[in-house]
Amino acid sequence: MDDIEAKIITNRNIVKDYFLLRLRLARPLGTVVPGQFVMLKIPGNTVFLRRPFSIYDYKRDVMSIMYKVKGSGTLALSNAVKGDSTMVLGPLGRGFNIYNKPNHIVVAGGIGIAGVHLLIKKIKANAHVFYGCTDEKELLLLNDLKMQDKYISTIDGSYGYKGNVIDLFRTRLKDYNARDTQVYACGPEGMLKGLKHALESHRAPCQVLVEERMACGLGLCFGCVKKTLDEKEPYKRVCKEGPVFNLWQICL
Amino acid sequence: MADLSVNLFHNMLKNPVMNASGTLGYGVEIEPLWKVETMGAYVTKGLSLMPHQGNPTPRVWEVRWGMINSIGLQNIGVEAFFRDYMPFFEQKNMPVIVNFFGFTEDEYIQCAKNIVPHRLIIGLEMNLSCPNIKAGGISFGKEPEAVRRLIDRVKSSTNIPVIAKLTPEVDNIADIAQAAYEGGADGLTLINTLPGACIDTHERAFKIRGGMSGPSLKPVAIKAIYECRKRVPIPIIGAGGIMDYEDCLSFFMAGATAIQVGTATFVDPFAIPKIIQDLGDFLDKNGWDSVIDLIGAACT
Ligand SMILES: Cc1cc2nc3c(=O)[nH]c(=O)nc-3n(C[C@H](O)[C@H](O)[C@H](O)COP(=O)(O)OP(=O)(O)OC[C@H]3O[C@@H](n4cnc5c(N)ncnc54)[C@H](O)[C@@H]3O)c2cc1C
Ligand SMILES: Cc1cc2nc3c(=O)[nH]c(=O)nc-3n(C[C@H](O)[C@H](O)[C@H](O)COP(=O)(O)O)c2cc1C
Ligand code: FES
Numbered sequence: 001m002d003d004i005e006a007k008i009i010t011n012r013n014i015v016k017d018y019f020l021l022r023l024r025l026a027r028p029l030g031t032v033v034p035g036q037f038v039m040l041k042i043p044g045n046t047v048f049l050r051r052p053f054s055i056y057d058y059k060r061d062v063m064s065i066m067y068k069v070k071g072s073g074t075l076a077l078s079n080a081v082k083g084d085s086t087m088v089l090g091p092l093g094r095g096f097n098i099y100n101k102p103n104h105i106v107v108a109g110g111i112g113i114a115g116v117h118l119l120i121k122k123i124k125a126n127a128h129v130f131y132g133c134t135d136e137k138e139l140l141l142l143n144d145l146k147m148q149d150k151y152i153s154t155i156d157g158s159y160g161y162k163g164n165v166i167d168l169f170r171t172r173l174k175d176y177n178a179r180d181t182q183v184y185a186c187g188p189e190g191m192l193k194g195l196k197h198a199l200e201s202h203r204a205p206c207q208v209l210v211e212e213r214m215a216c217g218l219g220l221c222f223g224c225v226k227k228t229l230d231e232k233e234p235y236k237r238v239c240k241e242g243p244v245f246n247l248w249q250i251c252l
Numbered sequence: 253m254a255d256l257s258v259n260l261f262h263n264m265l266k267n268p269v270m271n272a273s274g275t276l277g278y279g280v281e282i283e284p285l286w287k288v289e290t291m292g293a294y295v296t297k298g299l300s301l302m303p304h305q306g307n308p309t310p311r312v313w314e315v316r317w318g319m320i321n322s323i324g325l326q327n328i329g330v331e332a333f334f335r336d337y338m339p340f341f342e343q344k345n346m347p348v349i350v351n352f353f354g355f356t357e358d359e360y361i362q363c364a365k366n367i368v369p370h371r372l373i374i375g376l377e378m379n380l381s382c383p384n385i386k387a388g389g390i391s392f393g394k395e396p397e398a399v400r401r402l403i404d405r406v407k408s409s410t411n412i413p414v415i416a417k418l419t420p421e422v423d424n425i426a427d428i429a430q431a432a433y434e435g436g437a438d439g440l441t442l443i444n445t446l447p448g449a450c451i452d453t454h455e456r457a458f459k460i461r462g463g464m465s466g467p468s469l470k471p472v473a474i475k476a477i478y479e480c481r482k483r484v485p486i487p488i489i490g491a492g493g494i495m496d497y498e499d500c501l502s503f504f505m506a507g508a509t510a511i512q513v514g515t516a517t518f519v520d521p522f523a524i525p526k527i528i529q530d531l532g533d534f535l536d537k538n539g540w541d542s543v544i545d546l547i548g549a550a551c552t
Contacts (some may be wrong), residue, residue, distance in 0.1 A: 001284045003285065003522060048314050048316075048318065048319065048466065049312075049519060073314075089521060213309065213312050213313070214312070215312040215319060215518040216517065216518040219277050220281055221275060221321070221323065221518060222277075222311070222323050222326050223312035223323060224309075225306070225311065225326070226309075227308070233305065234305055
């Protein structure tokens with residue numbers, strides 16, 4: 001883990017509010033586990049705290065993140081241009097554990113794809129990906145990803161299954177034996193709730209990447225907690241004990 | 253090389269810079285980036301007699317030039333702190349200030365009693381911003397007589413020097429400082445966060461209510477330090493919005509003997525080691541022999 005000076009190489013608008021930011025780092029990041037994140041300083045001086053983003057991809061001294069404009073911080077980020085300076089603190093948190101299982105199912109919704117991109121790249125030959133987005137245009141977010149099987153849902157039905165990704169996932173669930181399967185997921189809280197419900201009787205092991213507002217990203221402030229079933233200390237730090245948690249241990 | 257060391261309650265600290273309570277976890281989390289012993293002393297996260305689970309989220313929110321937090325004092329309790337983390341500071345021979353709180357007077361007293369004197373514990377910092385559940389939730393630190401009585405009781409239950417950490421949300425902070433002094437406080441920490449809130453206009457609801465920290469707090473802290481220093485003869489530890497060494501200079505010149513850095517660490521995780529380095533460089537460059545010469549330099 002390190003705090004590294006970086007310069008923007010490109011900050012490209014992919015589609016609608018989605019951007020891909022590529023950074024040249026003054027030093028390479030340490031070893032990265034898929035699911036880990038960085039705390040990024042927003043270029044300029046209008047935004048006070050850093051913002052957390054999953055490591056979308058990296059190679060030596062080039063790192064990228066994919067982000068969606070949500071509020072003031074990501075809006076300011078979308079206005080940054082080539083050559084702007086920033087700081088990257090990372091890699092942070094505990095990423096996905098990749099077990100040796102016949103079936104790896106990845107479920108992602110919307111910008112959640114950014115959190116599982118590195119994971120899919122790593123397990124591509126075995127990855128069965130369920131991806132849900134609003135419409136066909138957003139499929140550009142899947143970019144260059146290679147995977148074994150791809151199941152797509154769109155809310156407006158302009159591509160693939162019409163509806164949400166969990167309903168699509170339910171139609172396929174019976175094809176997978178819980179013992180041979182590992183599920184990984186990243187997406188909005190509603191999607192994770194739906195997933196928990198869908199897997200209730202199936203009970204496949206499932207790791208989810210959760211989001212929470214952060215101040216430090218380092219486990220210093222206890223600002224970013226997620227409630228778990230641990231009775232002694234229910235609130236766990238997303239930045240330290242997470243951001244990847246066992247679906248069956250968190251309260252959704 | 254200028255001398256950065258300061259004396260606090262008969263302990264020589266190698267420099268006057270500490271973290272503010274609750275902003276450097278249990279002390280171990282920052283180690284991948286820099287060593288805690290870089291600081292003069294480590295201040296614990298607020299500890300209580302029993303473990304405390306804290307508030308639901310959202311717990312942090314950015315505001316202009318600062319942030320609001322509503323952590324709700326999540327902590328593992330004093331006992332677990334001593335068992336799990338004190339060995340880490342022992343191994344480093346690192347001075348520790350234990351920040352603690354209670355929701356009743358008796359909880360403060362019991363908590364103070366449970367903190368066994370230890371060669372590395374140089375002070376007990378009492379968080380007086382805590383709501384008193386037996387007095388309708390008004391914080392302990394708002395009423396001079398309540399402050400005097402509580403500190404007096406804590407003082408008679410411990411031999412460790414007691415530092416009263418005051419809330420700025422009072423009529424006249426020097427009156428509170430005076431009461432703390434009369435109750436027997438050995439020092440003051442000025443200031444804790446200032447209560448604040450912000451609203452989500454789309455949702456027509458509060459986003460968060462909590463304590464405001466960060467650079468917007470600095471002028472409030474400077475005024476509090478200056479006024480309390482005029483009133484009471486005990487050392488003051490300054491806190492509130494310090495982002496860099498220049499901010500520190502104001503705190504020393506207003507009368508602080510040592511300072512604490514909180515929110516700045518979230519913005520730049522190396523803020524504390526940078527401040528220590530820059531402070532030394534500044535003294536050298538400007539011909540000051542010791543940081544002690546700066547203390548109260550603006551107060552005549
Ligand atoms: C571990 C982790 C990894 C993340 N990875 C990515 C990523 O790869 N790409 C991406 O686009 N976003 C990611 N996020 C979410 C991203 O951090 C937030 O969208 C961003 O901080 C919003 O900042 P803002 O100033 O634009 O929004 P604000 O103005 O602060 O808030 C706008 C909206 O975003 C929500 N929000 C704010 N902060 C967060 C947060 N930390 N997590 C979730 N929601 C938040 C608020 O509740 C609000 O509704 C990640 C978050 C975490 C915790
Ligand atoms: C996340 C967070 C947690 C805090 N927890 C405590 C605490 O447990 N006890 C306490 O006395 N003060 C606590 N504080 C207050 C700080 O110690 C400090 O007094 C205040 O933040 C002002 O300093 P700053 O502007 O440098 O952060 C906390 C502040 C923050 C931001
Ligand atoms: S963001 Fe500070 S503890 Fe997680």
